Amino acid sequence: MPSMPIPPSTNISATRHAARRRGACSVGAGALAALLACSVALAAPPVTVTNARIRLLPGDLPLAGYFDLVNRGRRPVALTAASSPAFEMVHLHRSIERDGTATMVTADDIKVKPGATLHFAPGGYHLMLMQRVKPLQVGDKVPMTLQFADRQTLRVIFEVKSAETQ
Template identity: 50%
Template sequence: MSRNTLLAALLGLAFTGPALAAQADHVKVEHAWIRQLPGDLPAAGYADLVNEGDAPAVLRSASSPAFASAMLHQSSHEGGMNRMSMIDHLDIPAHGRVSLAPGGYHVMLMDPAKPLAVGQKVPLRFEFADGSTLEANFEVRAANAGG
């Protein structure tokens, strides 16, 4: 993180501080699940984010008490190579939806506090640009589970 990015993040927190407790009540999380991978491979969180509001929602980050690290990622397939890159925001259009799904957007989940068990529900929290947050339980599924 560059010095400027850090500064922007700190200022952003300062400005949105009073709104931090607000719930993102126009956005719903559906079909939330986590793909568990063997060994030390990171798990990935998938869900449909549905915006029922009249304004776009801008997802900025995700976190979970069950993982030391959660990052918004985008997978892409270019020239026969699978790539993943970090994204710093994800727009959910007004009255629209965005799917986090295998091969596309996902929440990369690293360093679990304890091993995941298939069927377990894991809380994830989404943070939006307006300072609102949204929590949902993600069900852990086996590595070979489909979308």
């Protein structure tokens, strides 16, 4: 088969260089897409909170904070503390029944398995919120920081709800 003549105006090395650049760009675009997909997956926090609320009681009575702690990660997480500028003290508590009597105990290390959700609710785990810095009203938004055993923190906004709300 006879070879085709190359027109005199064609620069072979420039044509090869352009082809290599196009190939590198398509590889680079593919790598960039993969990197973006990974960063989106990594950007989703493994631990999230939903349904964060504070049950308002009258006067200076301690309040309770309830929420759902969701662990979407691959490892267990352990909630070890909480704090808020709206309260002098925030403790992790659990309501239990002992010898037919309901009581509260301090919970130092609340573990959540991978893929699990732990519901902080009346009669179970809750945040005990003591010594309000200022009066609260239904509808107020209260910042809370949850602290985990791996030293990670999660800032959550709790909404103040009426005493009738569970």
